[in-house]
Amino acid sequence: MKTKLEKMLKFPCSFTYKVIGLAQPELVDKIVKVIQLRLPGDYAPNIKSSNKGNYLSISITVFAKNFSEIEILYHELSKINLVRMVL
Template sequence: MSPVNETLLEFPCDFPIKVMGRMQPEFAQSIAQLMQQFDAEFDAARIEMRPSRAGNYLGLTVTVRATSRAHLDDIYRALTAHPMVTVVL
């Protein structure tokens, strides 16, 4: 049986994260600022944005430079705790 800590990822790596929240003018900017706290070289211009069909939600794909599994876990925790975020994948 393999240890729980094992991962198929090799760090550091660029890791895409999908984030969804209600359509708000400051949503993408707020998420970009959060990502810059974890990745000083995060480029907000590379955020991919997709509005939902009805236009009520906005899906973002943010790619961060993850340095370890713990770093990635911290990023996921921060995103899921963010008040504007509905779903993180």
């Protein structure tokens, strides 16, 4: 059964992940590295810091050919030890 998200998307398409994690210098590099392994390309993440500076919110847009790529990246990004949430 298709999910609502899968039904809404028309492939190929751009898809933006929002990753929230601990404010560590290597967080952005780890996120880009995971994405590069699955979908090579040039990525320009948008980075915002939380009010207290403990967390970073990283928005990064990929170009996916199918829903499987979106699902796999979601799970791979969730495995990064500094990541707390992937939206």
